[in-house]
Amino acid sequence: MPEGASEPVFVPWExxxxxxxxxxxxxxxxxxxQYGMGIGFRHGETLTSLEFQCAGLQLAxxxxxxxxxxxxxxxxxxxxxxxxxxxxxxxxxxxxxxxxFHNARARMHQEIHEGRRSRLSGFFWxxxxxxxxxxxxxxxxxxxxxxxxxxxKQALPEVMRDWSEPLPKEQWAxxxxxxxxxxxxxxxxxxxxxxxxxxxIFAAVDASRHTTRQGx
Numbered sequence: 001m002p003e004g005a006s007e008p009v010f011v012p013w014e015x016x017x018x019x020x021x022x023x024x025x026x027x028x029x030x031x032x033x034q035y036g037m038g039i040g041f042r043h044g045e046t047l048t049s050l051e052f053q054c055a056g057l058q059l060a061x062x063x064x065x066x067x068x069x070x071x072x073x074x075x076x077x078x079x080x081x082x083x084x085x086x087x088x089x090x091x092x093x094x095x096x097x098x099x100x101f102h103n104a105r106a107r108m109h110q111e112i113h114e115g116r117r118s119r120l121s122g123f124f125w126x127x128x129x130x131x132x133x134x135x136x137x138x139x140x141x142x143x144x145x146x147x148x149x150x151x152x153k154q155a156l157p158e159v160m161r162d163w164s165e166p167l168p169k170e171q172w173a174x175x176x177x178x179x180x181x182x183x184x185x186x187x188x189x190x191x192x193x194x195x196x197x198x199x200x201i202f203a204a205v206d207a208s209r210h211t212t213r214q215g216x
Contacts, residue, residue, distance in 0.1 A: 007157075008160055010163060011043070018039045021035060021060070022034075036052060037052060037063050039064070058197075058199070072179075087100040087104055089103060108125050186205050189204065189205065
């Protein structure tokens with residue numbers, strides 16, 4: 001919704017731009033860093049954008065990757081995109097929460113039982129989580145998720161409800177050939193290097209795109 005507008009604006013997905021904000025300053029308390037994410041598009045001659053603060057650089061990038069994954073692959077869970085710690089079970093909710101804490105503890109005990117982890121390491125695992133208030137952070141996260149779900153269920157404007165109605169497949173917008181090609185490169189590279197951060201994969205694919213264009 002552009003500022004001052006009475007109707008929402010719908011734009012093609014591929015016309016959307018995203019950027020990461022990184023700022024650094026020095027105060028009497030030391031170096032202070034701030035991060036954020038922005039998304040926007042041009043509507044006529046006007047640049048419509050939204051920016052919000054994030055706790056860290058990787059988190060800012062992850063926000064965009066979650067949006068991109070949902071729009072391009074129709075996925076809405078962490079495991080389908082990248083679950084580095086593999087804490088999402090097949091029947092678990094798609095978000096982090098109490099289940100990821102219990103999964104981590106169960107895996108830790110399994111590793112000790114199999115000899116892949118020492119009992120001293122297990123002691124420090126418990127010590128760390130006791131110092132970080134045990135399951136309270138996970139419970140707060142689930143409370144926040146429920147709060148966001150309630151907000152999301154509030155009534156949408158009629159024009160957005162109409163726009164959100166399913167379309168026949170023959171009326172679906174078609175992604176460009178370049179988007180399909182780059183997305184396939186990302187998928188193939190992610191299969192080859194499943195533990196490589198998705199940001200590095202995108203950087204490598206983007207670098208190869210520029211190299212191809214310069215060679216052409």
